[in-house]
Amino acid sequence: MGYVMATRADEIATGDPAMAGPYRWPDAQGHFGPYGGLFVPETLMHPLTELREAYERYLDDPDFLRELDADLRDYVGRPSPVYHAERWSRELGGAQIFLKREDLNHTGAHKVNNTIGQALLARRMGKTRIIAETGAGQHGVASATVAARLGLECVVYMGEVDVARQEANVYRMRLLGAEVVAVKSGTRTLKDALNEAMRDWVTNIDNTFYIIGTVAGPHPYPAMVRDFQSVIGREARGQMLEKTGRLPDVVMACVGGGSNAIGLFHPFIDDQAVRMIGVEAAGDGLDTGRHAAPLCAGERGVLHGNRTYLMEDENGQIRETHSISAGLDYPGVGPEHAWLKDTGRASYVAVTDDEALAAFHGLTRTEGIIPALETSHALAQAAKLAPTMAKDQSILINLSGRGDKDMQTVARMDGLQL
Amino acid sequence: MSRIQTTFERLREEGRTALVPFVTAGDPDLEVSLALMQQMVAAGADLIELGVPFSDPIADGPVIQRATERALANGVSLRDVLALVRRFRETDRETPVVLMGYLNPIEVMGSVPFASAAREAGIDGALIVDAPPEESHELVAAMKTQGLDLVYLLAPTSDAARINAIGEVASGFVYYVSVKGVTGAGNLDVEEVGGKLDAIRAQIALPVGVGFGIKDAATAAQVAQVADAVIVGSAIVGQIETLAGEGRAEEIAATIGVFLGELRTAIDTTDRVAEHV
Numbered sequence: 001m002g003y004v005m006a007t008r009a010d011e012i013a014t015g016d017p018a019m020a021g022p023y024r025w026p027d028a029q030g031h032f033g034p035y036g037g038l039f040v041p042e043t044l045m046h047p048l049t050e051l052r053e054a055y056e057r058y059l060d061d062p063d064f065l066r067e068l069d070a071d072l073r074d075y076v077g078r079p080s081p082v083y084h085a086e087r088w089s090r091e092l093g094g095a096q097i098f099l100k101r102e103d104l105n106h107t108g109a110h111k112v113n114n115t116i117g118q119a120l121l122a123r124r125m126g127k128t129r130i131i132a133e134t135g136a137g138q139h140g141v142a143s144a145t146v147a148a149r150l151g152l153e154c155v156v157y158m159g160e161v162d163v164a165r166q167e168a169n170v171y172r173m174r175l176l177g178a179e180v181v182a183v184k185s186g187t188r189t190l191k192d193a194l195n196e197a198m199r200d201w202v203t204n205i206d207n208t209f210y211i212i213g214t215v216a217g218p219h220p221y222p223a224m225v226r227d228f229q230s231v232i233g234r235e236a237r238g239q240m241l242e243k244t245g246r247l248p249d250v251v252m253a254c255v256g257g258g259s260n261a262i263g264l265f266h267p268f269i270d271d272q273a274v275r276m277i278g279v280e281a282a283g284d285g286l287d288t289g290r291h292a293a294p295l296c297a298g299e300r301g302v303l304h305g306n307r308t309y310l311m312e313d314e315n316g317q318i319r320e321t322h323s324i325s326a327g328l329d330y331p332g333v334g335p336e337h338a339w340l341k342d343t344g345r346a347s348y349v350a351v352t353d354d355e356a357l358a359a360f361h362g363l364t365r366t367e368g369i370i371p372a373l374e375t376s377h378a379l380a381q382a383a384k385l386a387p388t389m390a391k392d393q394s395i396l397i398n399l400s401g402r403g404d405k406d407m408q409t410v411a412r413m414d415g416l417q418l
Numbered sequence: 419m420s421r422i423q424t425t426f427e428r429l430r431e432e433g434r435t436a437l438v439p440f441v442t443a444g445d446p447d448l449e450v451s452l453a454l455m456q457q458m459v460a461a462g463a464d465l466i467e468l469g470v471p472f473s474d475p476i477a478d479g480p481v482i483q484r485a486t487e488r489a490l491a492n493g494v495s496l497r498d499v500l501a502l503v504r505r506f507r508e509t510d511r512e513t514p515v516v517l518m519g520y521l522n523p524i525e526v527m528g529s530v531p532f533a534s535a536a537r538e539a540g541i542d543g544a545l546i547v548d549a550p551p552e553e554s555h556e557l558v559a560a561m562k563t564q565g566l567d568l569v570y571l572l573a574p575t576s577d578a579a580r581i582n583a584i585g586e587v588a589s590g591f592v593y594y595v596s597v598k599g600v601t602g603a604g605n606l607d608v609e610e611v612g613g614k615l616d617a618i619r620a621q622i623a624l625p626v627g628v629g630f631g632i633k634d635a636a637t638a639a640q641v642a643q644v645a646d647a648v649i650v651g652s653a654i655v656g657q658i659e660t661l662a663g664e665g666r667a668e669e670i671a672a673t674i675g676v677f678l679g680e681l682r683t684a685i686d687t688t689d690r691v692a693e694h695v
Contacts, residue, residue, distance in 0.1 A: 029552065039521060041477040046575035069539060165639045185483050191474060198476045203599040205575065302521045303549065315495035316523035317473040346489055415647070 014379045018177035019343045023269040024338065028304075030219020032403060033342060034337035038218045044198065052115055052220040054125050059227065064124065064162040071116050075149070076106045076115075080232075082239040090365040095389035096247065097382055099369070099399040100236045100264065109401030110260045111142035115211055116226035119146040122209035129153040129208045135190035135256070136327035136374065137169025138401055139213030144178035157196045159181065159189040161327050168188045169405055178242060187320045190330045214257025215334030218305025222334050229263025230400060237267050239342055239394060248396035250275045250385065254377040255295065255348065256328035259335045260400035265346060275347070278337060279381040281323035292321035293350040294333050295341050308335040321378070324353035325373035325408065327401075340349040355380040357413055360403065372408065374400035421514040421542045422567050422590040424647065425464055426625045435685050437462055437663030438627055439634075439678060440518065440651030442469035442485035442492030444663035448502050450670050455506050457671035459513050462682030467545070467649065470499050470519030472508040477547045480600035481652040484659060496523040498530075500539040507540035514542040516569055516590070524557065528694040533560035543567030543590045549588045551606040558587050566664075571595055572618060574610075585622035591647060592624050596629040606631040623692045635684035650681060 012132040038049065086098045104109035115132075122130055130152050134140030140156040147154035148265040155171055158257070160182045161291040163170055173180050186192035194217075198208045201210040215222045215229075232249075240248050251268050253261035255278040268274045270404070283291035291297065301310040303318060311319040311331035323329045340346035351359075356373060361381035364370045373377060378397050386395060411418045419427070427507075429436050429480030439458050443451050446580040455466055475482065478561075503515050517536070524546065535565045536544065543566050549557055551570065561568050572581060578580040584592065594615060598686070615626050626643045629649030638648045655672055661670045 037553050038550065039548045039553050040550065041573075042550065042571040042576060042580070043477065043573040043598070044576070045550065045580060046573070094612050100617045185480070185487070186473060199479070199600045202477070202601060205598060241552065299523050299526075303547070304476070307525075310522075312526065314526070315497070316526035317471075317490065318522070319493075 009248065010251060011357055015388065019345055021340055025075055025170055025339065026219065026223050030223065032222070032336045032339035033340040035308050036219060036222055036306050038304045038305065039307065040218045041202070044218070044295055047201065050125070054121055055220050055224050058121060058124060063104070064120065068117055068120055070329065071120070072113065076112050076116060077104065078231065079239070079404065080104050080234055080237045082243060084243070085363070088363055089386065091362070092158035092386040093368055094385055094386040094391065095249065095393040095395050096391065097394045098240065098243070099385060100195070100232060100396060102232060102260065102398060102400050103369070103371065103402035107142045107145050109138040109142065109406065110229060110398070111139045111213055112145065112215065113231055113263065114225050114228040114259065115139070115142040115146045118211040118224070119150055119152065119208070121153065122211070123150055125191065125209065127207055127209035129155070129204065130211050131155045131157065131200050131208055132211045132213060133157045133190065133193035135159070135193070135329055136405065137162070137166040137326065138327060138405070140180070141169055141172050141176070141177070143211050143213070144173040144176035147178060148176045148389045155200065156180050157193040157200070159183050159187070159193050161188045161195070161216045165409065166326055166405065189321070190326070191304070193330070201404060214259040215262045215305055215336060216257045216332055222306065224261045225259050226266055226336060227255050229259050229370060230258065230266045232263035233265060234292050236264060240394070244394060247271055247394040247407040249272050250274060250277060250279045251381055251397040252378050253398040254279050254328060254374050254400065255333060255337060256281070257332070257375060258328050258334035258400050262336055264336060264396070264398040265340070269345060276340070276345065277381065278346055278348045279327035279346060279377045280341050281325060282352045283322040283324070283379055284354055291350065292323040292328050292330060294331060295337060295348040302322070306335045308332050308338045324356060324413070325377070327372070327374040328377065330363045335343070341358040348383055351377050351380040357410070359383050367401070370403040371399055372403045373406045375400045392397070419588065420565065420567060421512070422465065422516070424662045425514055428590065429464060435645060436464040436625070436627070436647035437678065437685055438467055438647045439463050439648040439654055439681055440467040440649060441654060441658065442471060442482060442489050443502055444471060444489030444492055445485040445497040445655065445658060445685055446488050447492055448494065448498060449653045450503055450667045451502055453667040453671040453674055454674055456509065457675040458678055459510060461579070461675040461678035463513065463645070463678060465514045467516050467518050468499060468503065468650070470496055470523060472520040472523060475520060476695060477600055478676065479600040479652060480654045481642065481659065485655045486522045496527060500535050500541070504539040506564050515540065516567070517541055517544040519544070519546060521546050524573065529557045529560040533564040533566060537564040537566055540617050541566065543569050545569040545571065545593060547571060551583050554587070562573045570592055574614060578621065581618055588622065588624060590624065591627050592618065593616060594626055594628045594645070595626050595630045596641070599630065601630055604631055606637065606641070608640040608644065611641065615644050638681045639684040639688040643686045648685055
């Protein structure tokens with residue numbers, strides 16, 4: 001490696017020269033400091049090069065961007081509103097809470113911002129088949145949706161465990177014409193679905209485009225998915241200025257792979273006064289080992305094509321994760337979050353299943369908005385932080401998805417059977 | 419000269435193609451692996467590729483994935499694999515052993531400690547499938563310091579620039595993936611493979627092994643016409659899987675020995691068509 005790895009993070013504090021001047025990561029090889037990169041078998045080098053070239057070409061192509069903007073407006077329903085959750089803010093008794101309503105997007109989550117972008121890219125590249133991995137099923141649904149619209153064949157890989165706990169989304173994908181493949185290897189969750197999708201891609205590279213749903217994976221995925229999701233933060237920044245006359249004091253989002261968080265954070269990175277807080281899944285609690293919080297309690301390693309923080313054992317095997325929310329149940333995290341953590345530009349905390357569930361009920365009852373369990377992790381942290389802040393301060397939360405998909409899980413936690 | 423170089427040099431003089439079996443270390447346990455390594459050499463293996471189990475083997479097909487899971491269920495770690503080779507070296511000082519695996523277990527150990535432990539254990543080289551040249555400077559340096567070879571994959575989609583980049587860092591031999599896919603995949607087209615090997619040999623002065631898709635004596639013989647080494651993995655591991663439930667170490671080793679013997683005969687009786695380096 002051309003950079004110092006082992007001790008780097010320990011030396012980095014806020015004000016690191018790497019973060020001086022306008023933010024411009026990743027470098028040309030897809031590195032965010034020591035993180036990111038292109039750790040893949042030779043068999044994937046060619047399709048990734050092809051993808052990077054297409055992405056770099058169309059990123060600045062006015063015709064492509066017009067097409068993307070039109071779809072985000074007319075098909076997804078953008079811009080999504082920013083909503084002032086007044087009753088909930090009052091109940092918490094501190095900072096004003098604003099919600100970026102990604103739950104109001106077509107398909108009910110932020111995931112579609114990215115799948116639209118990648119599917120349009122796939123079509124420009126002449127690919128006729130798309131594949132995707134999914135955990136909670138939201139990215140799978142968003143991929144199946146755009147595949148239906150563009151007339152592309154679609155195969156979605158999903159861990160067998162997730163297929164069982166997200167039945168409704170499996171059915172939605174099948175209704176949309178996608179083939180859902182239950183992955184039986186490894187821990188039978190999201191990471192194994194990702195492994196299987198990569199195997200499919202290696203085998204079918206000629207006609208297949210792999211739509212990764214988060215800001216992880218090999219270069220250019222972390223940067224590309226971030227760029228497609230940054231529409232969230234770009235809109236929200238303008239909306240906050242319009243609504244409150246200033247920027248929020250804190251921006252906050254849940255972090256599994258980290259796409260909704262990066263989408264919100266990225267346009268605020270150069271606004272040094274805005275604190276950025278990512279919220280991971282502490283599951284049963286960080287001290288129990290049963291969690292999905294690599295940034296808070298993991299170590300550095302290499303998985304799924306990039307170097308990042310991971311949940312791994314002392315032999316470098318990837319550990320099983322646990323979270324009430326399937327969408328956060330991933331042992332890695334996008335490399336840009338690893339870098340934002342090390343440089344101190346963003347901070348990361350974790351909340352437990354129980355705390356997330358309490359916030360889920362809190363928002364539902366005071367605002368009439370049922371959030372996804374993933375999102376509820378960010379809400380839970382806001383509920384802790386808001387009372388410590390002044391009433392004229394603000395927290396902007398990415399309400400990344402709606403909770404309809406989680407009815408079964410929540411009912412079960414409350415001891416009910418639907 | 420390294421053990422790998424010595425082996426390929428000797429084979430070249432004899433006009434023979436190397437037979438390279440792959441097994442996953444610790445599948446179904448480490449005792450079986452040791453017996454297998456010894457038996458495979460007795461049956462004609464020229465070099466052994468030893469898979470290091472990793473929880474997320476993205477380049478492997480279902481057969482080797484399951485082997486990995488069996489090994490991991492026994493808690494087999496990179497350290498155990500090093501210890502296995504150390505035991506193998508007690509009785510075999512000649513046969514090169516190349517580890518094949520993924521980067522993360524090495525990252526956790528550290529490239530420098532890994533390379534030094536590998537050399538001490540009697541390992542000759544490593545093929546780390548998710549560490550391409552541009553991401554493996556530290557590993558390359560550590561391996562070179564210990565006099566160990568780093569073997570790289572080349573794919574049907576590798577263009578001249580990629581072949582050149584890999585040629586600059588590879589040593590020992592290079593491993594050509596004969597099909598688009600994962601280990602154990604599809605049917606290979608020998609004519610197409612031969613054409614690609616010519617292109618590789620024009621740029622890289624190392625022996626070229628061919629693997630991914632060699633199922634039996636017939637395909638081994640075909641590949642032997644054009645390759646410097648025939649690499650067989652899933653076809654062996656699949657048989658181990660069948661036997662793992664009931665068989666003892668000696669029985670598993672004996673069965674695999676018979677299979678390798680057939681491959682050896684088929685490879686040695688085929689006519690070589692390519693000019694070799």
